[in-house]
Amino acid sequence: MAKKYEIELPDSAFEKTDFSTNEELSLSVNHKQINIRPIKVRDQLPKINIFWYVIPAVILSAAFLIFVNLKSITTIPITGDDYSIANGALILGGCSGVLSFLVTFIVTKILGKGPSKDFYWRSLPTITIACGLIIAFSFSAIFWLFEQMFKGARFDIYTATCFIFVILAALNYIMINLALTLSSGVITNLLTIMIISGMLFSMLTNSSRDWWRYNFSFLGTAKNSTSFQFNITLIFTGLLMIALVDYLFVSIQKRYRGYKIQVLRWLLIMLAICIASIGIFPNNPQFHILHDRISMWLVYIMLILIIVVRWVLPEVTKQFLTVSYVIGVVMGAEYIVFKLTDYLSLTAFELFEFGLAFSWLLLLLQNIENLAQFGQNLFVIKIKPIDKK
Structure with missing residues (x-):
């Protein structure tokens, strides 16, 4: 029994x-x-009223229809023209999606409901702009794919308006849901999506197909037509990382105190500042020396983190330490191979190092996120059997 x-x-x-x-x-x-x-x-x-995301979509779709009527446009392409579904969805969707997120975040924080109440107001601009960048990168990639699949396709203004409405309604719902379920894990995902999508977008759309013959930093130089997208991605990745670290360590310090946890916090903030600074000072002639030095500081901070993580990260596991040291050894071995041989090109070396460093950083943030979650929501309970009499 x-x-x-x-x-x-x-x-x-x-x-x-x-x-x-x-x-x-x-x-x-x-x-x-x-x-x-x-x-x-x-x-x-999350309970999301249908009117919250449908009404803004109806209003903006109607504005789109009125606008194309005033321009005497009869058919609209997917992409290519100034008046295309892609441009309409990007402009209207970006504004509508960001505004939906912003309003939901502010209202729930003022009311003290939902996860937004645990975030600082200073984090809101960075998170909001990061969401807007992800929308822009995602729409650019999706409509580029549609253009390849349906070359030369054009639609009448009413069909195009229906497409715009569906896109806006879906995007509004996603952004409202994002604001209602915001967490450190969600921000980590935003950070990952933004840096990967931003770099891939810059690689695919830049004017020089031979960029890889130079170096990875070439994507941020004035010689690249998409350098602005590349650099703005790095800047807001750094700012988003600062917002994430700020949020996590406030929760961690409720349980773990002392100078060691502060050392970890400031090393991560300096790492984020270096990432943002690489975007602020691209590898153009006037910033070349500063760009290289910031890149080296980034490497030094990463190596320091890998070495000292066993002392500054509370309750660190042997598995994480093993992974850290293996990644550190591989990064060091790649550096030696690159310096002493011609086996790796500069671009290949930078991409390998970036992939390893970013993977380790995500693992570290995941460990810190677990500590923050347990530190804030850890309670002592008792489970005891019920005696039958």
Whole structure:
């Protein structure tokens, strides 16, 4: 016969939930962890009123239709022309999506509801601009793909307006949902998506197809037609990383104190500043020396982090330390091979080093995120069997 158990929760933990006493809840066990949540799945999802994302889409779609009518346009291409579905979706979608995120974030923070209440106001501009950049990069890539698939396709203004409406409504919903579920994990994903999509976009659309014959930094120079996109990606990646570190360490310091945790925090902030500075000072002739020195500082800080992580990261695991040292050794070996042989080109060396460094940085942020989560939401409970009499 199965035993019955009761769980004693402290009041401080119960107050963080929306549960009521005597409410029936569901319990699941996953990876040796117990999760307690509402029985109905819909109670766990953000409640987004349909009018929040449909009405702005209707208004902007109507504005698009009126505009093309005033211009006496009869058919609209997917991309290419000034008056195309791609440009309409990019301009209207970027404004609508960013505004939806901004309004939702501000309202929920003022009301003290949702995850936005745990973020600082100073992080809002960086996160908002990062969202706008991701929308721009994503739309550019998607419509470039559509153009390759449907070459020469044109639509009448009413069909094009319907496409615009669907795109705007979907984007508004995604951005509102993002603001309602914002977390350190989401920001880490935004950081990853932004830097990868921004660099890929610059590689695919730049004017020089032989950029790889020079070096990775060539993408940010004045010789590259998409240097602005490349550099702005680096700048806001650095700023977004600062916002993430700022958010995480406030939570961590509720449980872990001392100078070691501050050393880790400032090393990460300096690393983020170096990333942003590489975008601010591209490898143009007037900034060449400064650009190279900042790049070297970036490498030095990465090596320092890998070496000291075992002392400055609380509760660090042997697995993470092993991965850190392996990545450090591989990066060092690549540097020696690059300097002593002609096996690796400068571009290949930079791409390999960037891939390894960025992968390790994501692992480190994931470990810090786990510490922040447990440090803020860790409570002592008791599980004891119910005696049957």
